[in-house]
Amino acid sequence: MRPEKLDQLARRLLVDILLEADERYWLKRADDFDRVGTLACREIARACRAKAELCRQDNGDVWAGLLAVDLGEVA
Numbered sequence: 115m116r117p118e119k120l121d122q123l124a125r126r127l128l129v130d131i132l133l134e135a136d137e138r139y140w141l142k143r144a145d146d147f148d149r150v151g152t153l154a155c156r157e158i159a160r161a162c163r164a165k166a167e168l169c170r171q172d173n174g175d176v177w178a179g180l181l182a183v184d185l186g187e188v189a
Contacts, residue, residue, distance in 0.1 A: 137166045137170045139169075140162045140169060144166065147162060
């Protein structure tokens with residue numbers, strides 16, 4: 115793999131990791147699952163909201179936001 119591709123892949127991976135630490139990411143996923151409307155999806159939505167709460171408590175979204183400013187062009 116070419117070095118440029120490796121760099122692009124590494125940046126994308128970092129962005130994905132940061133997004134998953136963001137409370138808003140999990141709240142959006144919860145809303146998406148709620149829209150499906152099945153019992154199983156409502157349970158998944160509940161789990162997503164629990165994860166969002168953990169991110170909020172851990173302030174993961176603060177770090178994700180700070181680092182995303184630097185990586186804005188690859189997000």
